[in-house]
Amino acid sequence: MTEPVDVRSLRIGILGGTGEQGRGLARRFAKAGHPIVLGSRDAERALAVAAELAGGRRPLLITGASNADAASADVVIVAVPYDGHRELLVSLASDLAGKIVIDCVNPMLFEKGRPSMIEVPEGSAAQEAAAVLPESRVVSAFHDVSAKLLLGSKVSVPTDVLVCGDDADARTLVCALAGRIRGMRGVDVGPLRLSSVLESLTMVLIGVNKRYKTHAGVRITGV
Amino acid sequence: MTEPVDVRSLRIGILGGTGEQGRGLARRFAKAGHPIVLGSRDAERALAVAAELAGGRRPLLITGASNADAASADVVIVAVPYDGHRELLVSLASDLAGKIVIDCVNPMLFEKGRPSMIEVPEGSAAQEAAAVLPESRVVSAFHDVSAKLLLGSKVSVPTDVLVCGDDADARTLVCALAGRIRGMRGVDVGPLRLSSVLESLTMVLIGVNKRYKTHAGVRITGV
Numbered sequence A, B: 001m002t003e004p005v006d007v008r009s010l011r012i013g014i015l016g017g018t019g020e021q022g023r024g025l026a027r028r029f030a031k032a033g034h035p036i037v038l039g040s041r042d043a044e045r046a047l048a049v050a051a052e053l054a055g056g057r058r059p060l061l062i063t064g065a066s067n068a069d070a071a072s073a074d075v076v077i078v079a080v081p082y083d084g085h086r087e088l089l090v091s092l093a094s095d096l097a098g099k100i101v102i103d104c105v106n107p108m109l110f111e112k113g114r115p116s117m118i119e120v121p122e123g124s125a126a127q128e129a130a131a132v133l134p135e136s137r138v139v140s141a142f143h144d145v146s147a148k149l150l151l152g153s154k155v156s157v158p159t160d161v162l163v164c165g166d167d168a169d170a171r172t173l174v175c176a177l178a179g180r181i182r183g184m185r186g187v188d189v190g191p192l193r194l195s196s197v198l199e200s201l202t203m204v205l206i207g208v209n210k211r212y213k214t215h216a217g218v219r220i221t222g223v
Helices: A022-032 A043-054 A085-091 A127-134 A145-150 A169-176 A193-210 B019-031 B045-052 B083-092 B125-132 B147-149 B168-178 B194-214
Strands: A012-015 A037-038 A061-066 A075-078 A098-101 A108-111 A114-117 A137-139 A160-165 A184-191 A217-221 B012-013 B038-040 B060-068 B075-078 B100-103 B108-112 B113-119 B137-140 B160-165 B185-190 B216-219
Touching: A012 A022, A022 A037, A022 A061, A022 A145, A037 A043, A043 A061, A075 A085, A085 A127, A098 A127, A098 A169, A098 A184, A108 A193, A108 B113, A114 A193, A114 B194, A127 A137, A127 A193, A127 B100, A137 A169, A160 A169, A160 A193, A160 A217, A169 A184, A184 A193, A184 B194, A193 A217, A193 B194, B012 B019, B019 B038, B019 B045, B019 B060, B019 B147, B038 B045, B045 B060, B075 B083, B083 B125, B100 B125, B100 B168, B108 B194, B113 B194, B125 B137, B125 B194, B137 B168, B160 B168, B160 B194, B168 B185, B168 B194, B185 B194, B194 B216
Parallel strands: A012 A037, A012 A075, A037 A061, A075 A098, A098 A137, A160 A184, B012 B038, B012 B075, B038 B060, B075 B100, B100 B137, B160 B185
Antiparallel strands: A108 A114, A137 A160, A217 B216, B108 B113, B137 B160
8 A cells, every 4th residue: 555645735736727627626725725826828817816716714825827837836737628738738748747747627518508528639638648748647637526616605525536547656646635625535546548437427417417407526435 | 397207116127137237237126116027148047047036035026038028028228248239129129119228238348357448339338229229218327336236235225327318208217217226316417428428437436446445336416
């Protein structure tokens, strides 16, 4: 077994941090005590969004920056829209070398409100990330977490975060990190090739949300 | 909203009912009070397996038959190995016309213990079923239910059954049917094209089983 990982002090960078998923994760991780660097193509915008998220009854440690600056954090979450995913990561490959990079991008397209998956040559967005970041430890996670719940007012986000990747220690760290958000639990599902399932599971959750007027999440039973 | 469906008296046929998934579903639905017709290519074998499942402290209404005879039940579950799936359904198309057909087949291949998905031209096993059974109402369900749990000794199977299909009433019926098994709940996720996700989700559950030495299931939160 791997040693328990102490992830409590990790500084987290979020590429594309001004989007819904990025803001939601920033807010929840900051509430858990992590310093956050919110990255954006537009650093001014990142600063404004960070200030908005950080202010409140209990100020949070969220700062805004360029994506390149966010990439200098201890652990980096990729939360950009799929369009531009590959190009951004190619441009940051040297900044991200040696780091754990958590890809939570869903390569999806909405046509008339109907979602469909965009075919990624590598099999999934996370596998694409691994292909263009050969010196990073890419982990796929947080696909199944509703941005609405992350940004909502409930104290707890009762959902499991399915985690896959080809580096077992990195998976363990990301599972521990997921567990920092109240209500959340990381579940290690195995190798990175499973990311296509995690990414497309979002389509199922969207289907459930539509039918049950909810913000659905996933729990794995038996674990 | 659709009227609540009374599914309590439905007779359930199971094609490929002698396999693990088929036996497990037969046992649980019989315990819930449904008469079951277990089908097999080999009716003799179906009779033997049915007798074995039906016997016990409280005898169950499980009989064995050919697949064609099982196809005459009120609702028919397809639980054959993927190899032979298309041919069997083509051969039973007229028997299955007008019926709700529940496909729970996962088109998977194991090489050296490592699972991978078999590419199905229609997109998924259930969509293949729909293509060859144009006069049936095909619903995809029970992919995410562990046969080990179904066959195990626990009274309750605490898991959600993700259900998709293009006929809303048929989905509702199958959700109600899933709810007949103690601990289980059907969750309507939407159109049949989502079946590829439900089928490949099994790969994730296998990954979890391997890592946590368990028989994992899925719960949808927020529903």
